[in-house]
Amino acid sequence: MLGGLSLKWNWRKRREAAGASTSSPNLVFGGDVHVVWEKFCRYFDVEPRIVPLQPGKYTIGPDDVQAHVDENTIGVAAVLGTTFTGHKDDIVGINDLLLRIKRERGLDVPLHVDGASGGFVWPFLYPDSKWDFRLEQVRSINVSGHKFGLVYPGIGWLIFREKADLAKDLVFEENYLGKTDSTFTLNFSTGSSMVLAQYYNFVRYGRAGYTYIMQNMQTNARVLAEKLAAMGRFEIIGPDEEQLPWSRSGSRPTPGTTSSTSPGSSRPSAAGWCRPTPCRRTPRT
Numbered sequence: 007m008l009g010g011l012s013l014k015w016n017w018r019k020r021r022e023a024a025g026a027s028t029s030s031p032n033l034v035f036g037g038d039v040h041v042v043w044e045k046f047c048r049y050f051d052v053e054p055r056i057v058p059l060q061p062g063k064y065t066i067g068p069d070d071v072q073a074h075v076d077e078n079t080i081g082v083a084a085v086l087g088t089t090f091t092g093h094k095d096d097i098v099g100i101n102d103l104l105l106r107i108k109r110e111r112g113l114d115v116p117l118h119v120d121g122a123s124g125g126f127v128w129p130f131l132y133p134d135s136k137w138d139f140r141l142e143q144v145r146s147i148n149v150s151g152h153k154f155g156l157v158y159p160g161i162g163w164l165i166f167r168e169k170a171d172l173a174k175d176l177v178f179e180e181n182y183l184g185k186t187d188s189t190f191t192l193n194f195s196t197g198s199s200m201v202l203a204q205y206y207n208f209v210r211y212g213r214a215g216y217t218y219i220m221q222n223m224q225t226n227a228r229v230l231a232e233k234l235a236a237m238g239r240f241e242i243i244g245p246d247e248e249q250l251p252w253s254r255s256g257s258r259p260t261p262g263t264t265s266s267t268s269p270g271s272s273r274p275s276a277a278g279w280c281r282p283t284p285c286r287r288t289p290r291t
């Protein structure tokens with residue numbers, strides 16, 4: 007939410023400076039995002055430009071995004087580790103597209119990476135894979151500590167590439183306790199226990215510990231995937247791609263019907279299976 011707000015504020019500033027209209031902001035993202043992005047658009051009056059997913063493809067890339075970007079686009083949001091299949095959008099490809107749009111059309115459209123789950127996985131499992139500030143158009147990233155950071159809800163981070171990527175007007179200064187603090191939140195008071203819990207995990211595990219844990223989860227997920235595949239009733243979705251350490255399968259189509267493969271299918275839970283992460287809705291195809 008806060009990342010989206012900053013995109014909107016900075017876009018508006020750019021448009022005002024150019025003497026252009028600020029009445030129709032839009033945000034581009036895929037049908038593979040978490041509901042939080044649609045929530046942001048509705049709460050803060052931004053047109054959601056939701057790129058539909060293709061059958062059998064559960065992430066988006068530059069070809070999907072291109073047609074939706076224009077001078078009113080406050081940013082593109084790409085996911086690192088989707089809620090549905092655990093894969094990443096083609097962040098390198100989208101970054102390259104936005105660089106080309108900047109060069110050819112003069113539109114500087116920022117890329118936000120939703121690393122809610124993947125931000126604590128990719129650095130340990132795929133350290134050479136670029137999805138972060140190594141890519142020029144990536145201006146902000148959000149990560150949840152209460153997912154693969156291994157802490158109970160709720161702690162998370164929003165990280166900006168540079169100070170200027172956080173719109174100054176969104177930050178308030180207050181002095182209630184004898185020193186000036188900056189506040190950039192939607193609510194105000196919140197507990198600090200998760201900060202301490204996260205700090206404890208950082209110190210206790212360190213990089214080596216998190217790497218060990220993530221690799222262990224990945225091994226477990228792969229073994230589970232092999233066993234599911236061996237049953238012949240499931241197909242494993244994108245097992246060779248970079249992915250969160252879980253396996254996601256869809257039931258094979260029943261002969262004589264169209265495909266029943268759906269990462270959001272509720273059948274496993276109806277049968278008493280528990281997924282490694284709750285799946286809240288089916289991505290748009």
Ligand SMILES: Cc1ncc(COP(=O)(O)O)c(C=O)c1O
Nearest residue numbers: 040042088089120122123150162
């Ligand atoms: C990709 C993605 N983005 C955002 C969120 C929301 O994150 P949080 O629960 O930290 O608000 C989730 C979580 O469930 C998620 O999987």
